[in-house]
Amino acid sequence: MSKPVIVALDFADDFECIEFLSQFPKDTDLFVKIGLEMFCQFGYPFVRSLRNRGYKIFLDLKLHDIPNTVKRTCEMIAKWDVQMLTVHGSGGAEMIAAAKKGLEGSQTNLLAVTQLTSLGQKELSDELMIPLKSQDYVTHLAKLAFDNGADGVISSALEVPMIKEVTDKDFLCVTPGIRPKTAQVGDQKRVATPSEARNLGSDAIVVGRPITQAENGFVAYQNICQEWNK
């Protein structure tokens, strides 16, 4: 299977989202990410409707709570037949293990967010008061996730080689913060182009605005797929 380009569906309303998706030919093998913005508005029925269209779903809820709450939430999500789910790695070992336990019996890959790609070294040190180099913090959280049963992590593409080194080559590295050379970086800090992400060993890239806000979303998607698969 070729490695996916996951389209982040960050839209303010479902009409806009469905209109965007209508640009894609019916036989496109789409992998989409439903994040907090759309999930808070449209909930599980929206997830189900996109799953019924045959899309693969990355449900990006970034769960971060006490282990019991996360486990019970994951038990519910386990019935939804989604391909990926996120928790925050900084929720700790017990929480990650509880999430995995909650997903037992499902095909859902559990991914732990390491350091958000919108945070750089300055924010890590000055705001979060974490006295580590960013790459050490990311690899620490990746190892924690690996040791506690996660199937992979979310990180910047820049950290993938280090993560694979401290975990396993098959430990999934799904990387947002993807910006083609000509795109606006916006609020992202640790960015890479699709071809850089591929060369660094990412297993999947997550792309939002460079596709969803392009004049022609399908063409932008095709261009990114072409660069990613080259």
Ligand SMILES: O=C(O)c1cc(=O)[nH]c(=O)n1[C@@H]1O[C@H](COP(=O)(O)O)[C@@H](O)[C@H]1O
């Ligand atoms: O978990 C994520 O998907 C995520 C983690 C992270 O560290 N950085 C990050 O940007 N994301 C998500 O990836 C998407 C990136 O969108 P764009 O910046 O528009 O390409 C957004 O939906 C973010 O919520």
